[in-house]
Amino acid sequence: MAYNILVVDDSLSMRAIIKKVIAMSGFDVGEIAEAGNGLEALAKLEDFWADVVLSDIHMPEMDGIELLKKIKSDPLMASMPVVMITTESRDEVVSGALAMGAAGYIKKPFRPEDIKALLVEILGGEDDAVGEDQSESDDCDF
Amino acid sequence: MSQETIVQLLNDLAADVVMLEPGDLSSLGPLLKTVEELEKPDVSAGFEFLLPRAEQFRDAIVTIIFEEFKEPEKSIELLSTSISKMQEALRNGADSCDSVVSVAVEKPEESVAAVDVEPESGDAEHSSDLDEELFIGVDFSQDHDLYQGFIAESNEHLDTIEENILNLEQDPENLEILNSIFRPFHTVKGVSGFMNLSQMNVIAHHLENLLDDARNQKFYLDGDATDLILDGVDFLKKMLGQLNLALDGGELERMSVKPFIKRVDALHQVLLGGDAATPDAENESPAPKIGEILVEEGVISSDDLEGALAEQRVAAAAEPEKAPKKIGKILVDQKKTNVKTVARAIRQQKQRKDVAGAGSGVSSIKVDMEKLDNLVDMVGELVIVQAMIHQDPDIAGLVTRKVTENMAQLSRITSSLQKVAMSMRMVPIKQTFGKMVRLVRDLAKKTEKKIDLVMSGEETEIDRNMVDLIYDPMVHMIRNSADHGLETPEDRRASGKDETGTITLKAYHGGGNVIIEIVDDGRGLNLEKIREKAIEKGLLSENDQPTDQELCNMILAPGFSTADKVTDVSGRGVGMDVVKKAIERLRGVIEIDTNTGQGSIVTIKVPLTLAIIDGMVVIVGHERYIVPTLNVVESLRPLKEQYHTVQGQGELIKVRDRLLPLVRLHQVFHSEAQTTNPWEALVVVVEHEGEQFCLLVDELVGKQEIVIKSLGERLKDLPGIAGGAIMGDGRVGLILDVAGLFT
Secondary structure, three states: OOEEEEEEOOOHHHHHHHHHHHHHHOOOEEEEEEEOOHHHHHHHHHHOOOOEEEEEOOOOOOOHHHHHHHHHHOOOOOOOOEEEEEOOOOHHHHHHHHHOOOOEEEEOOOOHHHHHHHHHHHHOOOOHHHHHHHHHHHHHOO | OOHHHHHHHHHHHHHHHHHOOOOOHHHHHHHHHHHHHHHOHHHHOOOHHHHHHHHHHHHHHHHHHOOOOOOHHHHHHHHHHHHHHHHHHHHHOHHHHHHHHHHHHHHHHHOOOOOOOOOOOOOOOOOOOOOOOOEOOOOOOOOHHHHHHHHHHHHHHHHHHHHHHHHHHHOOOOHHHHHHHHHHHHHHHHHHHHOOEHHHHHHHHHHHHHHHHHHOOOOOOOHHHHHHHHHHHHHHHHHHHHHHHHHOOOOOOOOOOHHHHHHHHHHHHHHHHHHHOOOOHHHHOOOOOHHHHHHHOOOOOHHHHHHHHHHHHHHHHHOOOOOOOOHHHHHHHOOOOOHHHHHHHHHHHHHHHOOOOOOOOOOOOOOOHHHHHHHHHHHHHHHHHHHHHHHOHHHHHOOOHHHHHHHHHHHHHHHHHHHHHHHHOEEEOHHHHHHHHHHHHHHHHHHOOOEEEEEEOOOOEEEHHHHHHHHHHHHHHHHHHHHHHOOOHHHHHHOOOOOOEEEEEEEEEEOOEEEEEEEEOOOOOOHHHHHHHHHHOOOOOOOOOOOHHHHHHHOOOOOOOOOOOOOOOOOOOOOHHHHHHHHHHOOOEEEEEEEOOOEEEEEEEEEOOOOEEEEEEEEEOOEEEEEEHHHEEEEEOOOHHHEEEEOOOEEEEEEOOEEEEEEEHHHHOOOOOOOOOOOOOEEEEEEEOOEEEEEEEOEEEEEEEEEOEOOOOOOOOOOOEEEEEEOOOOOEEEEEOHHHHHO
8 A cells, every 4th residue: 555645844855855765765655745844734734645744853934843743733633643854963852752742753864774664664554575575576567 | 505506696697787778677677586586595595795785786776776877887887896796705705704894885885876775784873974985976876956956955055044144143042043044054964964975964963063052042152153153154065066066077075074073063062161150041031931931821830930940050050061951851850841831832932032033925936047047038039929920011911900909918918928037037136145244244354344234225136147147246346345445443443433344235226227336434445546557557648637437447447456465355456357347248337436535336237137138229231230228328310510530540420529439330240331421321329438439320220128149159259249139020130249349
């Protein structure tokens, strides 16, 4: 099953990289949407169902923590897993985010296998080894 | 499993790789299968040392499939090297483990994947090592778009830092400003981490940490810190510049980042130490404190707050080297409140602080410059085609009321479309002005003067393509003002002025032009000295009586400098004429005026856009030429008596009691004129650098807006011609370069 992902980061190139790394990971991705900050993410979520939200923490307008808070306090979205993308500099923020209901966090820079492992862990669904086989041979049969 | 099986598999792989054609993705599938076969535990048992290599090989294939490699030949080469190394490792046997590891380590350098695939680093731990071998070869990571996007975005962000940091000096507690400085480093750090740009990553990381602590109010950034941050910005910009060069195939130079990092860390320590001793500082700040907000909301009592504050002081006293514990954390530890509430209070605190930042409702999207240029070009063409249709005699022949109405409608829409398209490329001059803030600050330091920069009209819009081109001339003139114009504080005091000099930057629109004024209140130009120098250079004779303004503008002549000594900042006597040429290339004008003792004014006038020119269309013989309206003074049909020939000076026309040289366009361009007698034809009086002369033409067609077309590389330096234009009937008209005609 393909999962929809919302990538939230204020840097355009960071979003491009994250999308690329996810693509390289071979994780079965449906649609990937983007947003430049928390406010944009909430607007996007109005008409886009994300199976998981990957969000940076430091962003203008509305930061990742606030976004997490908003999602968790909305009964319709509360079950949506939110993964914080962090840098190693502020561990207390990460623990705060986890306490507020973040599904997990991943440190930048991450490798395709890191993000895949995390997504598999959160979304479940596919057995790691089989999934990799599957996706890679799929990609080659053209 | 036997060695034979593995040898066989490797041979298969090698054969497949040799047969591989660039772009042949379907052959990659079997390759992948073979390498997976090799990786199976029962196959590789006893040959585990091959696994990291195999894994990389597989990663490389996957990368190729995902088009990470845009140079297929190179990637195939890479695969075959990879294979031969595995074969070699196999031949040397398991005891060559070391060599295998070294092979494995060297691979990420020669391969690429924008992502680190070092096999031995099983965890995500990314070392921020300060060692010199940090850049991973960019020449292999062929995802240029990603890199270019990163470079453009980072540069843009870094530019905003320069602006914001000065606001911060005035308002060091403003969290929003701090955030806006923090964020660019955060982004650069994150992205460079992914791209293996470790040096950039390390610098951004350390500065981010410094700013993060400032954000958390552990200390305020002082002048030293802002200097350091600006240096960091320069450092990163330099690296981005090099990265850009490397993308174009240049060498990526390695820069030593260690000394800079040491400076950052040292300052960070000093700042931390300085404020830990005064933990109360936080309470004195005018922004509402977390604790106060919590009390206001009735979450905790003021006694609770007192207790927590006391604990904070005790903790700070006990461990002065540690940053003071956050009041929110203490309250949570004391179970007076919970994390969520504190988080809400923190946000409230932030909201109260950014009241000013709220309310900008304009949303925007980013569009590639090239696309926009294309659009403007196409619209230009559209306008021309529309005019061609309009003037087509066949269409004129079948005019009915309906056709006329529709044609009028079409021309209205095209012309507003053109206006909209042009306006999309217009940007406020604010950004360029913003860079000057930094410049003036640096200049003040270097020249040991006190300088205030006052700006007005930052919202004035100018063509995006023009912005970059006026930057250098502006920098040059501001340097001059700071270095030569403004006096030292002592001199200013002595002449009864305020110690602090002022440079004023003004921008406004006037007559289809953008006018930029650089005004200083310094000593002004020394007209006597300019006069002497001009005579010495042969630009003036002893008897000439030039106006003050004419004298001022002499300093724009090549090699003209009256500075007594060459300074670090300016005064080498080159440059002023370069500035003038640069402005003229933009079809602009630069003028200098001065008031001795009071200061000088530099006025730069450039057209709103480079794509369109306001021109006077004239006819000579069968050809049409366009004279830029900027140069046109008047046009007239001279009387026979106004025409003179003067020995040695050629033909002259007397216009309003001044004798102006006559230039016959048909002679310059070797074409045939309808008439050669000036009193039967027309003359257009044009002006260039204060000099006027007459152009002899057959007819005037009228004034119109002309979309400029380049004549291409080969014809771009024709004297007297600045470009071409497609006229309404589809034929070409040449745009005259008045300066070139006269020399």
